[in-house]
Amino acid sequence: MAAREFRGWKPKWSAPCPCASEKKYKNCCHRRLPSANIGKAYSMAIKDGQLERALLCARADITQYTIWHKSHTAPLMHRAHMLPNLLQIDVDALGAYVGRLFTLYLRLDLWSDWRAALGRLRGNIEHDKWYRKVGYYLALSYLGPKGDRIAGRRELAKLGPITNEETDLELLQIYVDLEFDDLAFADRMSILDRILQLSEERSNQMQYRTGKAIQYYLIDDRKTAGEILDDVVARAQSTREADPFDVRERHLFAGVLQLLGSLRRDADLMRRSTTEFEMLLEEDCWTDLGRAKILRELGDTHRYAGNFEIAEQVYRDAVAIGGLGLDQVYVAECLLRRGLVDRAVAELEKADTRLLVGREFEDYTHCYGVVALAAKKMPMLNTALNMLKQLKSSEPVFNTQRLELLVNVTDMLAGKQVKSDTTAGGLGTYANFLILQPSLFGFGINFNAIIDYLSRKKPKSGDKDPS
Ligand SMILES: [Zn+2]
Structure with a gap:
C-alpha cells in the first residue's frame, strides 16, 4: 500500500x-x-524462551494483520478480478500467525481452549478460503495430544471436496495424511503432483516425490519406484553442499536411502542410510519419543540389510527409552531370522498389541503368521489364521503377502507340507513380509515436526504494511 493516512x-x-x-x-x-x-517482538520472545510474552505478541500480530486485511483487502472483495492474489496472501499470512498461536496454546497448556479459539478467529477474514484455513487447523488439532483421526476426518469433510485444483498447500498435506488410504491410485498421484506443483521447498519435494515412489511400490511397480527414488537422491545431493540439509531434511534423506537400499538390496545405500540415522541421533534436540522413533528407523535399516543382531540391539534400545509395541515385534523378527524360534515366540507374546494401530497391527499380524509357521505350534497357527482372515484395508502388495501367508498357515494346519523356506532361517518368499513401514514414510504428518515448523514459519505479509 502506498503511504497514506491510515483510515x-x-x-x-x-x-x-x-x-x-x-x-x-x-x-x-x-x-x-x-x-x-x-x-518481530514474537521472534524475540521465542528467542528469549519467554512463552507468555510470545503469546501476547502472537495475539497482537493477529489483531494487527486482521486490521490490515479489513482495512485494505476486504473493501476490494467485491471486485473479483482484484481478489485472488491479495486474498491468498492474507489467508497465508494470517494463517501463519494463527499457526504460531496454535503452537503456544499447546506449549502453554491452553490446549483445551484451542478449538473454541479457532471458532472465534473464523470471522477475521470473511471468505471461504479463510474458513478452509480454519478448518485445516481444526482438523490438525485432532492429530495432536489425545488425537482422534476420525474427528479430524470429519472436520476435513466439512470443507467439501479437496481436489487437484486446491490452492492451499497445508490442506492438501493434511488430506494426504487423513484420506489417502481411501483414494484410488490415480487420485493419490494427482494430489501428490499438485503438492509438488505448489511447493518448491526442498523438503516437500523430497517428501512427496518419495510419496509417489511409495505408491508405485505399493502396486508392486518396483522399477518406477526405484527410478523416482534415484531422482530424489540425485536432486537432494546436487544442492546439499551449497545449502546444507536441516534436521528434517536429513531425517527424510536417511529414509529415502533406506527405501532405495532395500528396494535394490544395495549394501552401500544401506550403509549410507545407517550413517545418516546415526548422525541424527547425535543431535541433542530429541525427546525420548523422538529418539526412539529414529532408533526404530535405524533398526529397520539394519534389519532390511540383514544385520539382524545389530538391528535387534537397536530395537531393544528403542524399547528401553519408551519405544512402541512394534519394536518388540521387530525384535521377534530379528530372532526368527537368526533361527531362534522359541525366543521369537516369547518376544512376540510380550508385545502389547493394544498399542498397535492401523498398519502397525498389520505388521504384527504378518510377523505373527511367519513366526507361527516357523514354530509349528497349533494354537499359534490358529490364532494366526484368524488374524490373517480378519486383516483388512491392505495395500495390494501387502494383500498378496497376506494371502500367501494365509494359504501356508491353512496348509500347515491341515497337515500338508509347507515350503521349507517359509520357516526359520530361510524366509525367501517373505523377504519383504515386514516392509510395511515405508508405506507410512513420506506421508504421516509428524505432529511435532509441524509444531516446530509453525512456530518458526515466517509469514509473508505482502504489501500490507500501511506505513
Ligand atoms: Zn487481543
Whole structure:
C-alpha cells in the first residue's frame, strides 16, 4: 500500500479482541499493536524462551494483520478480478500467525481452549478460503495430544471436496495424511503432483516425490519406484553442499536411502542410510519419543540389510527409552531370522498389541503368521489364521503377502507340507513380509515436526504494511 493516512477498519473498543483471547479489545491487543514491526517482538520472545510474552505478541500480530486485511483487502472483495492474489496472501499470512498461536496454546497448556479459539478467529477474514484455513487447523488439532483421526476426518469433510485444483498447500498435506488410504491410485498421484506443483521447498519435494515412489511400490511397480527414488537422491545431493540439509531434511534423506537400499538390496545405500540415522541421533534436540522413533528407523535399516543382531540391539534400545509395541515385534523378527524360534515366540507374546494401530497391527499380524509357521505350534497357527482372515484395508502388495501367508498357515494346519523356506532361517518368499513401514514414510504428518515448523514459519505479509 502506498503511504497514506491510515483510515481503515478498527475493532470496536468494547468488542471482543480479534486475537481470540475473549477479552475486550481495549483490554487486550490495542496497547501492543506492532504496526510495521509485525512479527518481530514474537521472534524475540521465542528467542528469549519467554512463552507468555510470545503469546501476547502472537495475539497482537493477529489483531494487527486482521486490521490490515479489513482495512485494505476486504473493501476490494467485491471486485473479483482484484481478489485472488491479495486474498491468498492474507489467508497465508494470517494463517501463519494463527499457526504460531496454535503452537503456544499447546506449549502453554491452553490446549483445551484451542478449538473454541479457532471458532472465534473464523470471522477475521470473511471468505471461504479463510474458513478452509480454519478448518485445516481444526482438523490438525485432532492429530495432536489425545488425537482422534476420525474427528479430524470429519472436520476435513466439512470443507467439501479437496481436489487437484486446491490452492492451499497445508490442506492438501493434511488430506494426504487423513484420506489417502481411501483414494484410488490415480487420485493419490494427482494430489501428490499438485503438492509438488505448489511447493518448491526442498523438503516437500523430497517428501512427496518419495510419496509417489511409495505408491508405485505399493502396486508392486518396483522399477518406477526405484527410478523416482534415484531422482530424489540425485536432486537432494546436487544442492546439499551449497545449502546444507536441516534436521528434517536429513531425517527424510536417511529414509529415502533406506527405501532405495532395500528396494535394490544395495549394501552401500544401506550403509549410507545407517550413517545418516546415526548422525541424527547425535543431535541433542530429541525427546525420548523422538529418539526412539529414529532408533526404530535405524533398526529397520539394519534389519532390511540383514544385520539382524545389530538391528535387534537397536530395537531393544528403542524399547528401553519408551519405544512402541512394534519394536518388540521387530525384535521377534530379528530372532526368527537368526533361527531362534522359541525366543521369537516369547518376544512376540510380550508385545502389547493394544498399542498397535492401523498398519502397525498389520505388521504384527504378518510377523505373527511367519513366526507361527516357523514354530509349528497349533494354537499359534490358529490364532494366526484368524488374524490373517480378519486383516483388512491392505495395500495390494501387502494383500498378496497376506494371502500367501494365509494359504501356508491353512496348509500347515491341515497337515500338508509347507515350503521349507517359509520357516526359520530361510524366509525367501517373505523377504519383504515386514516392509510395511515405508508405506507410512513420506506421508504421516509428524505432529511435532509441524509444531516446530509453525512456530518458526515466517509469514509473508505482502504489501500490507500501511506505513
Ligand atoms: Zn487481543
